[in-house]
Amino acid sequence: MTFDEARAQFPVLDAKAYLNAGTNGPLARATIEAVNAQNARDLVDGRSGKAYIEEMLELREQVRAGIAGVIGVEPPSLALTDSTTRGCAAVLAGLGLSDGDEVVTTDQEHFGLTGPLHATGARVVVVEADEEAIAHAVTPRTKLVATSHILWTTGRRLDVARVREDTGVPILVDGAQSSGAVRVDVGPVDFYTVSAQKWLCGPEATGALYVADPERLRVTSPSYLSQDAYEASGAFVPKEGAKRFDSGWIPSTSVRGLLAALGTRPEWCYDRAAETAARCREQLEGVVEVVTPPGHSTLVSFRPNGDPAELVAALDDRGVVVRELPGRNLVRASVGWWTSDGDLQRLRAGLA
Numbered sequence: 001m002t003f004d005e006a007r008a009q010f011p012v013l014d015a016k017a018y019l020n021a022g023t024n025g026p027l028a029r030a031t032i033e034a035v036n037a038q039n040a041r042d043l044v045d046g047r048s049g050k051a052y053i054e055e056m057l058e059l060r061e062q063v064r065a066g067i068a069g070v071i072g073v074e075p076p077s078l079a080l081t082d083s084t085t086r087g088c089a090a091v092l093a094g095l096g097l098s099d100g101d102e103v104v105t106t107d108q109e110h111f112g113l114t115g116p117l118h119a120t121g122a123r124v125v126v127v128e129a130d131e132e133a134i135a136h137a138v139t140p141r142t143k144l145v146a147t148s149h150i151l152w153t154t155g156r157r158l159d160v161a162r163v164r165e166d167t168g169v170p171i172l173v174d175g176a177q178s179s180g181a182v183r184v185d186v187g188p189v190d191f192y193t194v195s196a197q198k199w200l201c202g203p204e205a206t207g208a209l210y211v212a213d214p215e216r217l218r219v220t221s222p223s224y225l226s227q228d229a230y231e232a233s234g235a236f237v238p239k240e241g242a243k244r245f246d247s248g249w250i251p252s253t254s255v256r257g258l259l260a261a262l263g264t265r266p267e268w269c270y271d272r273a274a275e276t277a278a279r280c281r282e283q284l285e286g287v288v289e290v291v292t293p294p295g296h297s298t299l300v301s302f303r304p305n306g307d308p309a310e311l312v313a314a315l316d317d318r319g320v321v322v323r324e325l326p327g328r329n330l331v332r333a334s335v336g337w338w339t340s341d342g343d344l345q346r347l348r349a350g351l352a
């Protein structure tokens with residue numbers, strides 16, 4: 001697939017310099033066609049029967065295998081969720097933390113991680129987003145390190161494998177801004193989340209959770225799909241592997257759409273996205289203060305010269321879609337494998 005062919009899959013790019021996959025990736029025509037075809041089928045044929053359920057369960061396994069491939073893990077260690085937030089919540093609740101426990105996290109995390117973390121009742125130790133700062137904060141009471149792989153604010157990438165190895169403490173990694181954006185090797189990481197609506201360009205409310213050792217995490221929010229067998233009391237035999245953490249039925253339309261979205265990704269996606277992100281930094285340096293370190297991610301965050309919200313609105317008027325990072329005085333451009341030099345020029349022209 002050439003770059004032009006790959007880009008032409010996304011109609012939104014005809015009109016806009018769409019630079020916000022960090023929130024929601026652009027939708028491919030094939031993704032929406034698959035959603036619409038399933039909707040049309042459900043409308044006429046209904047959504048029931050053994051064959052229908054079996055077909056959907058089989059498609060779920062194709063999704064599981066597809067996402068597992070993206071982050072380089074085996075499908076049985078991957079749960080299908082509806083978001084990174086859900087994945088974080090499954091892990092944080094499942095660990096059974098109490099107020100005597102500590103969890104080390106950073107000051108650059110999204111509420112999708114910090115909300116479920118706070119809800120555990122454990123003592124939350126917040127440190128600078130840096131490998132050494134995290135390692136220094138670990139004490140004998142630390143039950144978990146919880147951090148993003150790529151920070152949604154500055155776009156910095158943390159060496160999460162090093163943190164796991166240096167601290168010897170289990171680690172939950174929020175992969176919302178890394179999975180599908182950069183090559184991921186989960187390595188010694190214990191838990192890793194995926195938001196499929198972002199860099200994988202899937203339908204909304206799709207995602208996944210990698211669990212290295214499913215037997216050691218309690219199922220605290222079982223869905224019908226978590227169990228192999230159950231009794232009238234609700235006592236149940238969990239499914240083998242990470243499937244027990246599947247967060248529930250994914251709409252048939254979303255399963256179809258996500259499979260189609262996974263099929264749009266060219267093999268050169270990571271190299272192209274990294275090169276274009278590097279060019280984006282070059283174009284912006286000198287115009288604004290770029291805060292994302294070179295080579296870290298496909299996010300390019302910068303401190304604008306004026307008010308961030310006003311700038312984002314003004315850019316939007318020109319068809320350039322970026323986002324403000326509230327409370328951080330930063331604006332963030334998300335550069336994907338579909339981003340063209342023309343998109344970057346439009347961003348630069350809008351800033352100038």
Ligand SMILES: Cc1ncc(COP(=O)(O)O)c(C=O)c1O
Pocket residue numbers: 022023082083084085086109110111112113148150151152174176177194195196207
């Ligand atoms: C780092 C990070 N974590 C979590 C989230 C929330 O993702 P989801 O909507 O998949 O729960 C986001 C989304 O913006 C994010 O950037």
